[in-house]
Structure formats: C-alpha cells, structure tokens
Amino acid sequence: TEEAIHGTAPRTPFDWALQLRDADLPKLVREALARDRAQLAFQPVVTAATPPRVAFHEGFIRLLDGSGAVLPAGAFFEQVEESDLGRELDCASLRLGLQMLRRHPKLRLAINMSARSIGDGAWRRILEAGVGAVGDRLILEISEGSAMTLPEVVQRFMAEMQPKGVTFALDDFGAGLIAFRHLKDFFFDCVKVDRLFVAGIDASPDNQVLAEALVTVAHQFGMFAVAEGVETEAEAAHLRALGVDCLQGYLFGRPKATL
Numbered sequence: 474t475e476e477a478i479h480g481t482a483p484r485t486p487f488d489w490a491l492q493l494r495d496a497d498l499p500k501l502v503r504e505a506l507a508r509d510r511a512q513l514a515f516q517p518v519v520t521a522a523t524p525p526r527v528a529f530h531e532g533f534i535r536l537l538d539g540s541g542a543v544l545p546a547g548a549f550f551e552q553v554e555e556s557d558l559g560r561e562l563d564c565a566s567l568r569l570g571l572q573m574l575r576r577h578p579k580l581r582l583a584i585n586m587s588a589r590s591i592g593d594g595a596w597r598r599i600l601e602a603g604v605g606a607v608g609d610r611l612i613l614e615i616s617e618g619s620a621m622t623l624p625e626v627v628q629r630f631m632a633e634m635q636p637k638g639v640t641f642a643l644d645d646f647g648a649g650l651i652a653f654r655h656l657k658d659f660f661f662d663c664v665k666v667d668r669l670f671v672a673g674i675d676a677s678p679d680n681q682v683l684a685e686a687l688v689t690v691a692h693q694f695g696m697f698a699v700a701e702g703v704e705t706e707a708e709a710a711h712l713r714a715l716g717v718d719c720l721q722g723y724l725f726g727r728p729k730a731t732l
Contacts, residue, residue, distance in 0.1 A: 514728035529581035609638030668702025
C-alpha cells in the first residue's frame with residue numbers, strides 16, 4: 474500500500490514488488506519530484522582498450538520515497554514516460570546532470586531524454602541556461618523509439634545543439650525502430666548497441682552476427698559504438714574483437730550515487 478511505501482523500507486525485493494503493485498505510482502513520482510527527492514546514479518562507460526579507462530559516465534535518474542528507499546525506475550517509468558511527469562523527470566535529470574558537470578570540470582556525462590522534451594519550455598530553459606559552460610562535456614541519450622516518434626524535431630534539435638559542443642547518443646541501437654537507411658538523416662555521434670545483442674554473445678552465434686552488423690553500420694556512418702549490458706569478461710573479449718569502441722555494464726561498475 475502507499476502507507477507501507479512511505480513507512481518502513483521493505484525488507485526484501487518481494488516486499489517491494491507487493492507494495493509497488495498496490496501503489497499509486499504516478500502520485501509517488503509526483504511527490505518525490507515536488508519534495509526534491511531525486512538524484513542521479515552514475516555508471517562508468519569504459520574504453521574497449523586494455524586496460525580500460527573511463528570515457529564518460531551515464532547518469533540514471535533515481536527517486537526516493539518518504540523512507541529514503543529508492544523507487545525502482547522500472548516500476549513507474551512506462552506509466553509516466555509520455556505524460557507531463559515524464560517531462561518533469563527529464564527536467565530533474567538534466568538539472569542534476571548540469572550541476573554535476575559544473576562541479577566536476579573533468580567529467581563527461583550522458584543524460585537520458587525523451588524527444589518529447591525538446592518542445593517542453595521548462596526543459597529547454599534548463600538546457601539553455603546551463604549548456605554554454607559545459608556543453609562540450611554533455612551527452613544527450615535518445616532511445617530509438619523516442620527518436621522515431623518525432624524524427625524531424627530531433628534532427629533540427631541536434632543540428633542546433635551540436636555547434637554548442639553537445640554530443641548525441643542513440644540508445645537501444647538495434648531494437649528495430651530506426652531502419653539503417655534513416656541513420657544518415659540524424660546526427661548521432663555514437664550508438665549504444667542494445668543489451669539484447671550483448672547478453673551471452675561469446676556463446677551465441679546469432680548475437681555475434683547481429684552485433685557485428687550493428688558495429689559495422691555505426692562505423693560506416695562515422696559513429697562510435699558502445700556495447701551496453703556487459704556482465705562477463707568473455708562478453709567483453711568478444712565485443713573487443715568485433716571492434717566495439719566502448720563497453721558499459723556491471724562488469725565495469727554498477728550505477729552508484731557517487732562518482
């Protein structure tokens with residue numbers, strides 16, 4: 474129940490599942506944002522070289538409930554992504570990301586955004602107020618699905634922001650919503666190969682062929698290729714052999730609240 478979520482933190486993941494099932498999740502999200510209970514969790518993205526070095530970090534938005542427990546994004550994100558709450562989440566994420574970039578002059582940081590936020594006045598004001606000082610270290614990630622909802626808007630936005638130094642990453646590359654023939658119409662600097670093609674790649678001939686094709690396409694269009702969801706040394710070794718430029722996943726670090 475909502476009372477349970479705002480009271481003592483649950484003791485097990487199963488408790489969380491039961492409580493979140495019965496909760497008014499949009500209300501919890503709205504309350505967390507209104508009370509400034511949002512933070513970023515940072516995961517490193519490393520070069521494929523050996524030994525690897527951190528190329529940049531990705532900042533994931535996290536919301537806290539009244540007890541200080543993290544509300545899992547997977548539980549609420551789909552419910553609010555296309556609503557005004559989705560725009561508020563993007564605003565909070567961007568605001569926190571720009572703050573971190575100002576505090577850490579050597580940090581390069583990727584922040585997720587929806588194409589729908591491009592037309593949101595509040596989100597644009599946050600971006601325009603902060604991008605001047607840190608634009609060359611800001612990476613904006615847009616998923617395939619989001620980019621294809623408003624392709625012309627995304628293209629114009631990228632053309633506007635890249636002269637200010639902003640880098641763009643295409644998330645979930647290979648999920649199937651952007652045909653290869655459309656890539657030339659965008660201005661992505663890098664793609665993040667969907668974890669679906671990374672999981673167990675060392676033992677999956679299908680994933681090996683598909684991941685190699687995605688990396689080849691990315692390089693053909695002059696984009697860096699990042700492999701998401703890398704969890705084992707065997708996966709990392711195979712991805713390096715395919716020519717992936719960067720690696721991201723639990724093998725190199727879980728998202729955490731400190732850099």
